[in-house]
Amino acid sequence: MKLNKFWFIIAAVFLIGIAFTMVADNEFYFYATYAVMQLMIMGIAWNILGGFTGYVNFGSGGFFAAGAYTTVFLHRAFDAPPLLIAVLVAPMVCGLIGLGVGYFTLRLKGVYFAIATLAVAIILETIVVNWEFVGGAGGYYLLIPENVVFFDSYIEWLFVLILAITLIAIIVSRYLNSSKIGQGLAAIRDDELAAESMGVPTLKLKLISTTVMGGLMGAAGAPFPYFITFVEPASAFNLLVAVMAIAVPMIGGTASWIGPVIGGLLLGTIQETVTVNISSELNLLIVGVVLVGFISLAPQGITGLYQDFMRKRRKGND
Amino acid sequence: MIELFINAVVAGVLLGGFYAAVALGLSIVFGRLDIVNIAHPAFVIIGSYMAFYVNENFGLDPIVTSFLFLPVFFLLGIGMYRFYYICFERTGQESLSGLAYFFGIMFIIEVLIILVYGVDYRNVQAPYIGYSLWINDWIPLGGFRVSLPYRMLVPFAVAAVVTGGVYLYLSKTYLGRAILAVSQDRVALQLMGANPIKVKQWAFGIAIATAAIAGALLIVIHPVEPSVGRLYIGRVFAIVILGGMGSISGTFFAALMIGIAETLISTFIGPSWAPAAAYGILLVTLAVRPQGLFGRA
Amino acid sequence: MTEPILSVTNLTKRFGGFVALDGVNVSLGDKERLGLIGPNGSGKTTLINCISGALFNEQGKVNFAGSDVTGTTASRRAKLGIIRTFQIPRPFRSMTIIENLLIPMEYAASGRMESRNLRDQAMESLEIVGLQDRADENSANLTQIDMRRLELARALSAKPSLLLSDETMAGLSSSEVDEVLDMLFALNERGVAVIMIEHIMRAVMKYSERIVVLDAGKKIADGSPDEIVNNRDVERAYLGE
Numbered sequence: 051m052k053l054n055k056f057w058f059i060i061a062a063v064f065l066i067g068i069a070f071t072m073v074a075d076n077e078f079y080f081y082a083t084y085a086v087m088q089l090m091i092m093g094i095a096w097n098i099l100g101g102f103t104g105y106v107n108f109g110s111g112g113f114f115a116a117g118a119y120t121t122v123f124l125h126r127a128f129d130a131p132p133l134l135i136a137v138l139v140a141p142m143v144c145g146l147i148g149l150g151v152g153y154f155t156l157r158l159k160g161v162y163f164a165i166a167t168l169a170v171a172i173i174l175e176t177i178v179v180n181w182e183f184v185g186g187a188g189g190y191y192l193l194i195p196e197n198v199v200f201f202d203s204y205i206e207w208l209f210v211l212i213l214a215i216t217l218i219a220i221i222v223s224r225y226l227n228s229s230k231i232g233q234g235l236a237a238i239r240d241d242e243l244a245a246e247s248m249g250v251p252t253l254k255l256k257l258i259s260t261t262v263m264g265g266l267m268g269a270a271g272a273p274f275p276y277f278i279t280f281v282e283p284a285s286a287f288n289l290l291v292a293v294m295a296i297a298v299p300m301i302g303g304t305a306s307w308i309g310p311v312i313g314g315l316l317l318g319t320i321q322e323t324v325t326v327n328i329s330s331e332l333n334l335l336i337v338g339v340v341l342v343g344f345i346s347l348a349p350q351g352i353t354g355l356y357q358d359f360m361r362k363r364r365k366g367n368d
Numbered sequence: 369m370i371e372l373f374i375n376a377v378v379a380g381v382l383l384g385g386f387y388a389a390v391a392l393g394l395s396i397v398f399g400r401l402d403i404v405n406i407a408h409p410a411f412v413i414i415g416s417y418m419a420f421y422v423n424e425n426f427g428l429d430p431i432v433t434s435f436l437f438l439p440v441f442f443l444l445g446i447g448m449y450r451f452y453y454i455c456f457e458r459t460g461q462e463s464l465s466g467l468a469y470f471f472g473i474m475f476i477i478e479v480l481i482i483l484v485y486g487v488d489y490r491n492v493q494a495p496y497i498g499y500s501l502w503i504n505d506w507i508p509l510g511g512f513r514v515s516l517p518y519r520m521l522v523p524f525a526v527a528a529v530v531t532g533g534v535y536l537y538l539s540k541t542y543l544g545r546a547i548l549a550v551s552q553d554r555v556a557l558q559l560m561g562a563n564p565i566k567v568k569q570w571a572f573g574i575a576i577a578t579a580a581i582a583g584a585l586l587i588v589i590h591p592v593e594p595s596v597g598r599l600y601i602g603r604v605f606a607i608v609i610l611g612g613m614g615s616i617s618g619t620f621f622a623a624l625m626i627g628i629a630e631t632l633i634s635t636f637i638g639p640s641w642a643p644a645a646a647y648g649i650l651l652v653t654l655a656v657r658p659q660g661l662f663g664r665a
Numbered sequence: 666m667t668e669p670i671l672s673v674t675n676l677t678k679r680f681g682g683f684v685a686l687d688g689v690n691v692s693l694g695d696k697e698r699l700g701l702i703g704p705n706g707s708g709k710t711t712l713i714n715c716i717s718g719a720l721f722n723e724q725g726k727v728n729f730a731g732s733d734v735t736g737t738t739a740s741r742r743a744k745l746g747i748i749r750t751f752q753i754p755r756p757f758r759s760m761t762i763i764e765n766l767l768i769p770m771e772y773a774a775s776g777r778m779e780s781r782n783l784r785d786q787a788m789e790s791l792e793i794v795g796l797q798d799r800a801d802e803n804s805a806n807l808t809q810i811d812m813r814r815l816e817l818a819r820a821l822s823a824k825p826s827l828l829l830s831d832e833t834m835a836g837l838s839s840s841e842v843d844e845v846l847d848m849l850f851a852l853n854e855r856g857v858a859v860i861m862i863e864h865i866m867r868a869v870m871k872y873s874e875r876i877v878v879l880d881a882g883k884k885i886a887d888g889s890p891d892e893i894v895n896n897r898d899v900e901r902a903y904l905g906e
Contacts, residue, residue, distance in 0.1 A: 106467045106468055108406075108471060154651070154655060155651075155654075158654055158658070160467075161404045161467065162609075162654055162658065164404075164467055165404075165406070165601075165602075165605050165650070166650070166651060166654055168601065168602065168647075169602055169606075169647035169648075169650050169651050170647075170651070172602055172643065172644060172647045173644050173647050173648060173651075176640070176641060176643060176644035177644075179640055180638070180640055180641065187640070230771050230772075233764075233767060233768060233771065234768070234771075234772065236757070236759060236760065237757050237760075237768045239759070240756075240757040240758050240759050240760065241755045241756075241757055241758070243719070243751075243755065244751065244755035244756075244757065245757075245768065246719075246738070246739045246740050246743075247717060247718075247719065247739050247740075247743055247748070247749055247751075248740075248743060248748075248768050248769040248772060248773050248819065248823060249740050249743035249744050249768075249769055249772035249773025249774070249775070249823060250740055250768060250772045251738070251740045251741075251772075252740065253738070289475065289478075289595075289598060293471070293472070293475050296468055296471065296472075297472075300468060331479060331482050331483050332483070334475070334479040334482075335476065335479045335480065335483065337475075338472055338475045338476035338479055339476060341468075341472040341475070342469060342472035342473060342476060345455075345465050345468050345469045345472060346451070346455040346456075346465075346469060347455070349465045
């Protein structure tokens with residue numbers, strides 16, 4: 051997608067989003083699209099380390115929760131500051147955690163790295179469970195402010211906020227993908243040893259990858275407490291978050307920023323329809339089965355299938 | 369205080385023995401075949417629920433049940449490996465997708481169990497649960513009272529026997545040694561007339577079969593609910609890696625160490641910190657000595 | 666003799682209790698062609714790994730182009746101009762042939778590239794190895810000899826001043842060996858010093874200005890091809906007493 055066209059679409063989407071808040075009167079749409087966009091951000095974040103760099107990690111849920119709990123901490127410590135502050139602080143905190151975790155775990159080979167990230171997430175969860183200040187195992191309640199500047203209700207503000215974060219995530223992802231860094235990451239993914247011997251500073255790039263992933267996940271998690279009003283470790287650190295973060299790009303396609311967006315849209319829509327109409331457990335089952343199905347049969351995801359299809363059509367036309 | 373300590377260590381040993389049974393299957397599959405079956409604990413939970421089902425409806429002892437179900441789990445293991453081989457090993461995609469694949473499987477298993485049984489805790493009834501053996505009745509311990517609850521002693525004994533059995537199988541029988549060989553040199557194995565795929569299949573079947581037994585032991589020790597498996601992921605990987613990849617005896621000793629570490633932390637610091645113990649040990653091992661205590665370098 | 670481009674002094678590398686390299690001293694002149702031979706397991710690849718940075722030596726120093734690179738990362742050394750090829754080629758499988766070359770151009774050679782279009786410069790490297798017509802093909806399914814060509818083209822694109830060639834000719838037919846030999850001569854003519862590990866003796870004899878022989882981690886001979894051929898220690902190492 052050409053650069054100018056890209057920026058045009060980004061700007062257009064944002065403006066449409068804002069216009070939407072002035073026109074729509076049913077709040078359900080905001081809740082639903084919030085969830086979908088949150089999935090997209092998580093997928094984009096995971097994909098930077100998992101898809102672009104080839105380092106599968108199971109601990110991304112930990113960064114999401116860390117973002118949420120940063121908001122909780124700020125809420126408690128500074129008597130409910132504006133959410134925007136948390137949204138700016140959380141990515142920095144989580145990016146730093148990502149950097150630290152990366153520094154200690156990236157020396158490990160693929161498999162060990164994945165397990166180590168899971169370990170880190172569980173340890174983070176254990177710390178939070180034992181930390182009374184942010185509510186511990188019992189959880190933490192948040193009161194949504196009565197009045198919001200500019201918008202009719204708080205959920206509209208959350209909607210615009212998450213929309214902005216999603217667009218930023220897309221911009222970051224696209225930049226990483228198409229830049230020299232992105233090529234370096236792809237080289238690491240294809241063959242780390244060869245990449246290193248061809249001058250790619252693998253540790254440095256991998257650290258950039260984990261930091262960005264941590265930051266974006268933290269950004270996704272920061273508004274979450276306001277969205278859900280009650281945060282507890284069991285749901286914030288829930289395995290489902292980690293699974294979703296993996297499922298979204300693996301289904302949508304890991305090669306570029308578009309994959310997680312498509313995957314998020316698809317999975318988010320399935321989630322909303324099934325959960326509301328049938329049951330939430332069945333929804334989880336469907337997600338799991340679709341994930342395994344795509345991993346086994348179409349590891350390049352939907353974008354991969356589309357590219358295969360286009361290639362075959364081109365061959366047919368020659 | 370000392371009595372507390374002794375009881376904690378003893379409980380840790382018993383717990384550790386049980387952990388060894390859980391980690392056994394992964395030691396074979398991850399340690400020997402390099403297949404990262406992160407879903408192994410989920411299969412253990414299936415074993416637990418199967419034991420629960422039979423125990424509730426037919427009154428059979430859970431551990432006996434699990435032995436009856438061995439063939440089923442064995443076939444399940446073979447099936448799992450076949451599918452994994454066709455989708456991943458054959459195409460060389462192991463690392464990225466294979467890992468995510470088992471992650472997805474684990475998730476599906478957990479959700480299926482929730483769908484069938486819900487999220488309530490389930491447990492089993494057996495004549496020995498609820499009773500303890502007091503060592504000080506048999507051996508004078510200078511006033512200290514040390515108890516061995518049967519619900520932990522029996523699983524420990526079974527786990528030790530099963531671990532020993534697997535160890536002997538791998539080192540003494542033809543197929544067992546073929547499994548050891550396939551991890552070291554596939555081509556040599558082929559040249560000697562054994563089909564590596566069939567060997568790996570067999571190994572995976574054995575691994576999942578041990579999960580059946582471990583599951584029964586688990587539900588004897590404490591009630592289970594569908595997400596319990598997740599707590600075990602870190603434990604089993606910590607055990608397998610700490611013990612040294614592919615070393616059965618290493619797995620057993622590492623399991624004991626982790627069991628003792630957990631009970632000590634639980635007793636003296638707090639039970640809510642215990643789950644992190646194994647994960648913490650795992651990270652330290654990976655950082656300091658990734659080949660484990662007894663592993664091949 | 667002018668300042669050597671590479672000097673390895675007293676290099677020792679251990680794997681646990683096993684001593685793979687024991688106090689090895691090698692130096693290489695600017696633009697020199699050095700053959701590195703020795704029985705299997707003598708430590709040749711380990712030495713290459715220690716020079717390129719894939720492994721770190723416990724003792725000794727590696728000096729390249731006047732600076733001490735001991736302990737620096739392989740990517741750092743690649744940026745300085747030390748480039749190695751792998752015994753078993755390691756292409757970047759998700760990329761096309763020409764995309765494979767962009768990586769070393771953008772990273773290893775980033776200080777040394779001309780400001781012309783990168784693709785044009787990559788095509789020149791492809792022409793030297795004969796892959797220019799297949800530049801946009803995917804690199805995953807090449808034949809053995811084509812993979813070796815790609816490996817060499819990639820090394821070329823990194824604009825090395827020292828190339829470490831690890832058994833590039835292993836398993837090739839006689840005419841293919843000659844092709845690779847020509848490419849390596851062409852490389853040397855452009856000013857690149859080369860250390861060549863090979864078991865194919867006629868290639869080593871033809872190519873090397875000087876030969877170093879390793880046995881069980883120690884250097885046992887260092888001289889011209891004629892000297893090496895007549896060296897009793899070398900004969901003993903390969904054939905036994």
